[in-house]
Amino acid sequence: MTTEAGLAGPAAGTIKAETAETLGRKLDAILLPLVALIVGMLIFSIFLLFLGKSPIEFFQIVYKAGFGTPFSWTNTLARAAPLLLAALCVALPARLGLVIIGGEGAIVLGGVAAGAVATFAPGLPGFLGIILMGIAAAIVGGAWIGAIGALRHLRGVNETISSLLMAYIAIALMNHLVEGPLRDPASLNKPSTAPLPDAWRIGEIPGVGVHWGLAVGIVGCIVCWLLIERTTWGFAARIVGGNVKAAQIQGLPAGLLIIGFTALGGAFAGLAGMFEVAAVHGSANASLAAGYGYTGILIAFLARHNGLAIIPAAVVFAGFEASSGLIQRRLDLPDATILVLEGIVFITILLSDALQDKVSIVKLLKGDRT
Amino acid sequence: MTKIWTPNRRQFLKSTAGVAGLAAASSILPGGIARAAGLTVGFIYVGPKDDYGYNQSHAEGAAVVKKIPGVKVVEEERVPETVDVQKTMESMINFDGATLLFPTSFGYFDPHILALAPKYKDVRFEHCGGLWTEKNPKNVGSYFGYIGMGQYLNGIAAGHATKSKKIGFVAAKPIPQVLLNINSFLLGARAVDPTITCQVIFTGEWSLAVKEAEATNALADQGVDVITCHVDGPKVVMETGAGRGMYLCGYHANQSKLAPEKYLTGAEWNWGKVYTDMVNATLKGETIPNFVRGGLSEGFIKMSPLGPAVSEAARKQFESTQATILKGGFSVIKGPLKDNKGNVVAKDGEAFAETDVKLESMNYLVEGVVGSTS
Numbered sequence: 001m002t003t004e005a006g007l008a009g010p011a012a013g014t015i016k017a018e019t020a021e022t023l024g025r026k027l028d029a030i031l032l033p034l035v036a037l038i039v040g041m042l043i044f045s046i047f048l049l050f051l052g053k054s055p056i057e058f059f060q061i062v063y064k065a066g067f068g069t070p071f072s073w074t075n076t077l078a079r080a081a082p083l084l085l086a087a088l089c090v091a092l093p094a095r096l097g098l099v100i101i102g103g104e105g106a107i108v109l110g111g112v113a114a115g116a117v118a119t120f121a122p123g124l125p126g127f128l129g130i131i132l133m134g135i136a137a138a139i140v141g142g143a144w145i146g147a148i149g150a151l152r153h154l155r156g157v158n159e160t161i162s163s164l165l166m167a168y169i170a171i172a173l174m175n176h177l178v179e180g181p182l183r184d185p186a187s188l189n190k191p192s193t194a195p196l197p198d199a200w201r202i203g204e205i206p207g208v209g210v211h212w213g214l215a216v217g218i219v220g221c222i223v224c225w226l227l228i229e230r231t232t233w234g235f236a237a238r239i240v241g242g243n244v245k246a247a248q249i250q251g252l253p254a255g256l257l258i259i260g261f262t263a264l265g266g267a268f269a270g271l272a273g274m275f276e277v278a279a280v281h282g283s284a285n286a287s288l289a290a291g292y293g294y295t296g297i298l299i300a301f302l303a304r305h306n307g308l309a310i311i312p313a314a315v316v317f318a319g320f321e322a323s324s325g326l327i328q329r330r331l332d333l334p335d336a337t338i339l340v341l342e343g344i345v346f347i348t349i350l351l352s353d354a355l356q357d358k359v360s361i362v363k364l365l366k367g368d369r370t
Numbered sequence: 371m372t373k374i375w376t377p378n379r380r381q382f383l384k385s386t387a388g389v390a391g392l393a394a395a396s397s398i399l400p401g402g403i404a405r406a407a408g409l410t411v412g413f414i415y416v417g418p419k420d421d422y423g424y425n426q427s428h429a430e431g432a433a434v435v436k437k438i439p440g441v442k443v444v445e446e447e448r449v450p451e452t453v454d455v456q457k458t459m460e461s462m463i464n465f466d467g468a469t470l471l472f473p474t475s476f477g478y479f480d481p482h483i484l485a486l487a488p489k490y491k492d493v494r495f496e497h498c499g500g501l502w503t504e505k506n507p508k509n510v511g512s513y514f515g516y517i518g519m520g521q522y523l524n525g526i527a528a529g530h531a532t533k534s535k536k537i538g539f540v541a542a543k544p545i546p547q548v549l550l551n552i553n554s555f556l557l558g559a560r561a562v563d564p565t566i567t568c569q570v571i572f573t574g575e576w577s578l579a580v581k582e583a584e585a586t587n588a589l590a591d592q593g594v595d596v597i598t599c600h601v602d603g604p605k606v607v608m609e610t611g612a613g614r615g616m617y618l619c620g621y622h623a624n625q626s627k628l629a630p631e632k633y634l635t636g637a638e639w640n641w642g643k644v645y646t647d648m649v650n651a652t653l654k655g656e657t658i659p660n661f662v663r664g665g666l667s668e669g670f671i672k673m674s675p676l677g678p679a680v681s682e683a684a685r686k687q688f689e690s691t692q693a694t695i696l697k698g699g700f701s702v703i704k705g706p707l708k709d710n711k712g713n714v715v716a717k718d719g720e721a722f723a724e725t726d727v728k729l730e731s732m733n734y735l736v737e738g739v740v741g742s743t744s
Contacts, residue, residue: 261686335418335447
């Protein structure tokens, strides 16, 4: 009965200690990053004070431009859409212990694959075209990142370095293709693939003002969370992430899992490229290399590679970025200001990881018991 | 403040009221909601405003506009050619009440400006690059300058300065605008000495400092002693070139500050004049034509003042050629002319004026240029 005495409130008696601990851990998982976010913002405020700018005004503008009006939300969500898919390309392999930072490569090649489908089969009806573009982008993105997983497993090549370097190769390959074999001769001063037929263009989610890539991103995050946390495949993947040798001794197909999950991550990044082409640009060109793959790394780490947590992390970061312009215009601060804020928040949230299980509700509960 | 302006202001008051209402509802209102009178003009740049290049040339134009009474200028730099620029434009319209926008990067036009223009019919979108056609929305316009003539004049200064008879060009991408600049530079130099050759290196990107430095060094290693470029920010090429003892011809903006002794001259944009004209027209309630272009004689382009390394002979030829160009009707690309693969690109007696649309699909390097478009 001592355990129950530790819990406040009349309902406490009916909650089992284990449930309380799980609940406490869940609260920890939400509260710690939140507190870290606020601490990061406070540290950033000190920088602002040194510059003679008001932190209150700064965060009011961030709120207004990122979340304060319906337009702000459209702005934020439009920026979050590619980040959700880009973050999955980091988060999924990370659960197997792989640090993949070259999702940018899968994004640009996924976009080129979509552009190539439109170049070679423009006569198809819109629905089929979109499906085909999606499949092509997912296959190309999946193969690109899957190859990195394969190199890691079969040849012991460091996946962090190889994925980063392969992102540069991917961008060079994209430039070669859109300026060479896939170039639309009519695109004179901005080499691009042939424009997508109108019926192939992906529109906006009604009432939201953001293209369907956002919905696909959110569904993707939820599916990945279910896959990792609620299926035997995900369980096996987490064991591989804990210790490859132990997993192999248990008879788990470590190689298949590593290649499969990296390829799945790459497929999501490829889809992000497809949505950039089909919903935003209308053709594949050098604008595809916009750095979403790199912002995705930050978001995946912030979310601790948890699919569900990627959604709020991407929205917060997208909100910061949505406010960057108004910050420049109203406070006369340089465009890098928001990058500094993002960097500080990133570091404080990562540091808060170290505090996990030291400062926590679970600990408090246990403390009460003694 | 007549017919064009009135609906804009009404629209703007409406949106301001909306924003103020929302802000009041959430009891949060950062200071500085844009004022309801006067014209707000938005400038958007793809890179930093102080890049000594393309973006700086536009920011200098914006600085001139700032001085016009009753005009408020809002600016944003380093805006990528993605959905970001659409949101920046909408943010300027919604939060600042901007009704005249200058999104200056080439890649902002299609699809971004074209996607927004139908949504904001009371806003005027003016894009740098000359892409507007009759099919596009009427509240969109494009403007551009014939800067090839500037590179031709650069070539004359270079032709006099080179001792090795090898001049160099660091280029971003083999697209028509860039090819015309390279060809003009070489032809300008050949107007001085027809044995001069021009080595070109393409970096593949508009802004990639490492490759620009490598290319400049590679050209210096090959004996090139005068260099120019067509990349977004010529700073790296100019500083690296000066460090290797090369003479410099500028591009986009005036880079003489970076190496005053080595800087011969430069082909500069003169956006201050173009923007002033457009803003004044808007203030008077006139409609800006959808398609605006000009060269040296229209004041869209200007040359940097000649540097101390320019010889007297060079000065004379430079000034007489400039005077000829200003009279109009001058052609850089004229026959007989072959490309560097031996194909005839202009027959004897054939000449392409700077306004000729055929030049806008240029896909060759002229004889004397060492390099390849693919």
